Amino acid sequence: MAKARHSRFDCAPGCAVEAAIGLIDGKWKSIILYHLLDGTLRFGEIRRLIPNVTPRMLTNQLRELEEDGLITRTVFAVVPPRVDYALSPLGRSMEPVLQALKVWGDAHLGLYGKPHAA
Amino acid sequence: MAKARHSRFDCAPGCAVEAAIGLIDGKWKSIILYHLLDGTLRFGEIRRLIPNVTPRMLTNQLRELEEDGLITRTVFAVVPPRVDYALSPLGRSMEPVLQALKVWGDAHLGLYGKPHAA
DNA sequence: CAGTATCCGTTGCGATACTG
DNA sequence: CAGTATCGCAACGGATACTG
Numbered sequence: 001m002a003k004a005r006h007s008r009f010d011c012a013p014g015c016a017v018e019a020a021i022g023l024i025d026g027k028w029k030s031i032i033l034y035h036l037l038d039g040t041l042r043f044g045e046i047r048r049l050i051p052n053v054t055p056r057m058l059t060n061q062l063r064e065l066e067e068d069g070l071i072t073r074t075v076f077a078v079v080p081p082r083v084d085y086a087l088s089p090l091g092r093s094m095e096p097v098l099q100a101l102k103v104w105g106d107a108h109l110g111l112y113g114k115p116h117a118a
Numbered sequence: 119m120a121k122a123r124h125s126r127f128d129c130a131p132g133c134a135v136e137a138a139i140g141l142i143d144g145k146w147k148s149i150i151l152y153h154l155l156d157g158t159l160r161f162g163e164i165r166r167l168i169p170n171v172t173p174r175m176l177t178n179q180l181r182e183l184e185e186d187g188l189i190t191r192t193v194f195a196v197v198p199p200r201v202d203y204a205l206s207p208l209g210r211s212m213e214p215v216l217q218a219l220k221v222w223g224d225a226h227l228g229l230y231g232k233p234h235a236a
Numbered sequence: 237c238a239g240t241a242t243c244c245g246t247t248g249c250g251a252t253a254c255t256g
Numbered sequence: 257c258a259g260t261a262t263c264g265c266a267a268c269g270g271a272t273a274c275t276g
Contacts, residue, residue, distance in 0.1 A: 014149035014168070016223025017216060025143045027269070031132035043238050050132070057269065059239060080237045081276085090226060098135060100218040105134025108208060145249070161258050175249060177259060198257045199256085240275070247268075255260075 023068050024094070028053050028061045033091060034098050036071065040086040070094065138215070141186050146171050146179045151209060152216050154189065158204040188212065 024030045028050060035041060035049050047058060062085060065071045070091035076082040087094075142148045146168060153159060153167050165176060180203060183189045188209035194200040205212075 014152045016227060017148050017152045017219045018223075019227050020219040020223035021139070021142065021148045024139065030135050030139045034132045034135045047238095054270065054272090055239060056241090056271090060269085075238095081239080083238060093226060094222065097215070097218040097222050100215040101135045101138040104212060104215050105136075105138035108211060109134060109137050165258095170250095172250060172252090173259060174251090174261090178249085193258095199259080201258060238276095241273080243271085243273105245268105245270085248266090250265095251263085253261080253263105256258095 020097070023070065024097070026061055026064060028057060029065060030098065030101065032058075032061060032065065032085075033070065033087070033094060034102065036085065036087045036091070037095060037098060040084050043083050043085070046085065065091070141188065142212070142215070144179055144182060146175060147183060148216065148219065150176075150179060150183065150203075151188065151205070151212060152220065154203065154205045154209070155213060155216060158202050161201050161203070164203065183209070 024033065031050055032046060035046065041049070043058070043062075046062075047053060047055070050058070053061075062071065062073070066073050069088055072086050072088050074084040074086070076084070142151060149168055150164060153164065159167070161176070161180075164180075165171060165173070168176075171179075180189065180191070184191050187206055190204050190206050192202040192204070194202070
């Protein structure tokens with residue numbers, strides 16, 4: 001697993017919850033996964049979908065997601081280079097979580113502007 | 119909102135997802151919320167439920183959750199001091215997310231030991 | 237196109253000790 | 257009991273420039 005900001009195995013029932021978010025925290029991971037729900041994407045496509053991400057961070061986050069088995073990375077030996085990223089079955093199994101997050105966000109964060117009604 | 123590690127308003131549809139996890143990242147927030155699903159807890163009770171958390175971090179995380187409107191903090195003017203933490207309606211609305219996380223964790227992380235089957 | 241390399245500020249977070 | 261104060265370091269993550 002990729003480093004793991006979140007410690008695991010330190011609490012009885014909350015442990016699974018902790019470990020699960022541990023995989024999707026990191027500044028860009030959740031959005032990346034969310035976009036991949038719609039299908040395979042190339043490096044540059046993800047960059048365009050997430051304008052503020054730098055190549056360094058995008059590579060970093062993609063590698064961690066790959067290490068954790070959530071996405072697959074396919075390199076095509078062509079010029080110019082082409083690399084496809086897609087959800088693995090494990091990553092796809094995250095869909096309910098991602099959708100729950102999306103539903104919650106849409107419902108409770110103002111669509112534009114302030115985060116929530118407090 | 120509490121600082122916000124996760125930037126918002128920088129991507130079109132993934133934005134809500136990002137903002138939503140932004141509220142539950144932080145090393146201990148998700149477990150705290152998860153435990154609060156079962157009902158009101160006192161400071162010391164949370165400490166006991168999450169053995170590895172230091173008072174400093176627990177206070178920190180609780181304050182951020184409070185700032186974000188996810189939990190309520192009730193101080194009783196008694197000796198010895200007593201402070202209750204409980205989910206706000208907004209926090210309670212996170213239940214589907216927390217449950218999705220829990221379900222995923224239980225299903226895909228070995229119950230004891232290694233994180234996932236890869 | 238799909239990355240790497242380097243530099244460097246910021247923040248997260250643990251340890252420890254003290255207090256109303 | 258429920259915190260606060262101070263210290264310190266490592267990880268996170270942005271900017272910029274370079275490459276197969």
